[in-house]
Amino acid sequence: MTTTVRQIEQGRAASGPTAPPTPAQTPDTAPIRLPRHLLSAGDLNRATAEHVLSTAERIEQAIAGREVRKLPTLRGRTVVNLFFEDSTRTRISFELAAKRLSADVITFSAKGSSVSKGESLKDTAWTLQAMGADAVVCRHSSSGAPQQLSAWVDGHVINAGDGTHEHPTQALLDAYTLRRHLGPLVGRRIVVVGDVLHSRVARSNVLLLSTLGAQLTLVAPPTLLPVGVQAWPVEVSYDLDAALVGADAVMMLRVQRERMSGAFFPTAREYSRSYGLDGRRRALIAPHGIVLHPGPMNRGMEITPQVADGAGSVIVEQVANGVTVRMAVLYLLLSGEIEMAGGTA
C-alpha cells in the first residue's frame, strides 16, 4: 500500500505544471499550518485555532454583500462528501462551502451506494483514492472511522462527526459564533447542557473552547456524563439553575434518542423539567448572554420554542457561520500542497 501511495504522489509531482520561477514570496513570519487531516479539535493549538477563526472572518468580509458569492480559490480540486450517517446541515454546509470556493463536489451517502451492498470502508476509500479526491469529508456512525480513512487515502480527511467521538468543524463554528458575540473567549463562562455522553459536539467543544481559554461547565444527569469526565478541563454540575446564573453563553445539546438503548432518564418530561431550557432559565444568564444549539432541535424537550426563536438565540446564525468556517478549513487544508509534497516545508 505504501508503495502505491508513493508512486501516485511521484506521478502527481512529475505531472505538475512547471511554471516560470515566481518572485520570492517568503512570508515575514512562519506560516501557521493545520495538521494534514482535521480529525480532532484537540489537534488544534491556540494559535492554529485562532488562525482558522480569523481566516473565516476574512472570508466572510471578502464575500459580504457581493453579488457573486464565490471565490476561485479551489478551482479544479475535488472534495468528496462521504456520509455514512444521516445529516442535513453538515452535509449541505460542507457542500456549499466547497462550491463557494469553486471546488468540484461529489456527495456520497451510504444509502443508494455500494455500501448498502456491503462494501467495506477500506474498499470505498480505495475507490476515492483512484478517483483522486483532494479532500474527503467523512461522517460515520463509528468513532475513529475518519482516522482509519486518513491512513488509506492521499487526500485531506475532515472529520464531519464520527460516532460519539468528535465533530471538530462544529466546535470551530460554535467558537466563531461565540467570538462574534462575546469577543475573545478568555475567561468567558460557557455552560454546556444535556447528553454529553453521546455528544461528539460536546467533546470537540470542550477541547476547542478550553484551548481558547473559556471556562466550561457541563450540566447533565449523572447517567449522561461519560466515564472519566473528571479529567476533562471542565466543571461538572447537576444543578442547571445554579450553573446558568451569569453565564456568557449556554449551549444546549440534542438528546440523541437514536444512540440511547438503555434507560438514561425516567421520562422525557422529567428530563425537560430538570435539564430543559425554558424562558425562566433563559433569564438567569448574563444580559449579553447567548443561546446555542448544534441542531437538530427537539423542541419542547431540551429547549422550548420560545427560547429557540427568542432574543439572544444564535441558532440560525450558527448554520450560516458553519459555511464560512468550513470554507476557511478547506482553504487552509488545501493550499500549499505542492510545496509540502516537495518536502521544502
Added chain:
Amino acid sequence: MTVSPVTAPEIRTEILGPPDIARTIDRIAHQILERNGDRPVVLLGIPTRGVHLARRLGERLTAFADRPTAVGSLDITLYRDDLRRHPPRALEETRLPPGGVDDAVVILVDDVLYSGRTIRAALDALRDHGRPAIVQLAVLVDRGHRQLPIRADYVGKNIPTAFGDDVAVHLVEIDGMDSVELARAVPTRGAAAQSRQGAV
C-alpha cells in the same frame, strides 16, 4: 514585501527616502487629478503596504481637489494563481467603500509592480465585487520583469533590477520608517555561497 535570503551577502542602496516618498505620492495625486478631472475616484489598496499608500494618496487627493476621496482595501490572496505552491497565507482585510465599485473609476494601489500576478488577481477579485467604469493602476515602484501583459498608469519610480534583486518598501505605518531600498547580492561571494549550499 519580500524578504531576501538570510545568508547571502548583499549591497543595500536606498533609492527613495522619506521626503522623496512624500513628493512621489503628491505627484501621483496630481497625475490622478489631471487624468480624471472632476470624476470621483475610488482608491483600493492591496494589502499590506498598498493599503497605507492608498490612504496617504487619498489624503493628498482630498486636500488637492477639496472633496473627499473613497478609499478601501482589496485582499487578493484567495485569487492568487500560486496557492498550491505556498503554505496557506493569512488573509488580510477587504473593505470596500460604502458606494461600492459599480460604474466608478477604480484605482488599484500597490507598493511594488513586479511579475504582474498580484494585479491580475486584483482584477479578478474586482470583477466579483462589481463592474467599475475604468480601472487604473498606481504603484510606488515598478521594478520590471513582468510575466503578464500588465502596465501601471501611475508610477512613482522605475527601478531597473536584475532577477535576483530585492526591492524593499518600508512605510512608517508598518516598519516605523519610510524608505525604498534595493538589495543586490554580491556577485562573487554570492555565487560561492550558492555553490556551498548546493554541496550541502
